[in-house]
Amino acid sequence: MKKIQVLGTGCRNCDTTAKMIQEVAAVQGVAIDLEKVTDMAAILGHGVMSTPGVVIDGQVVHAGGVPDRKKIEAWLAV
Numbered sequence: 001m002k003k004i005q006v007l008g009t010g011c012r013n014c015d016t017t018a019k020m021i022q023e024v025a026a027v028q029g030v031a032i033d034l035e036k037v038t039d040m041a042a043i044l045g046h047g048v049m050s051t052p053g054v055v056i057d058g059q060v061v062h063a064g065g066v067p068d069r070k071k072i073e074a075w076l077a078v
Contacts, residue, residue, distance in 0.1 A: 001032060005055040009043075032076075049064075
């Protein structure tokens with residue numbers, strides 16, 4: 001199971017990112033533990049300066065803007 005955190009203050013882009021990750025995981029049959037992190041100190045603690053940010057198993061894989069579907073598929077395929 002992959003632990004995925006979506007970092008952001010609850011904006012529309014953050015919600016869209018979380019929904020896309022859930023959809024791709026369901027299609028690919030990948031078990032995930034998805035958490036939305038809205039605490040600014042925690043977000044900055046990951047070194048993310050622009051949201052949404054995505055952290056998979058403790059590693060920042062994306063920051064700023066909604067990632068495209070192909071990128072999410074690649075993250076979950078590994």
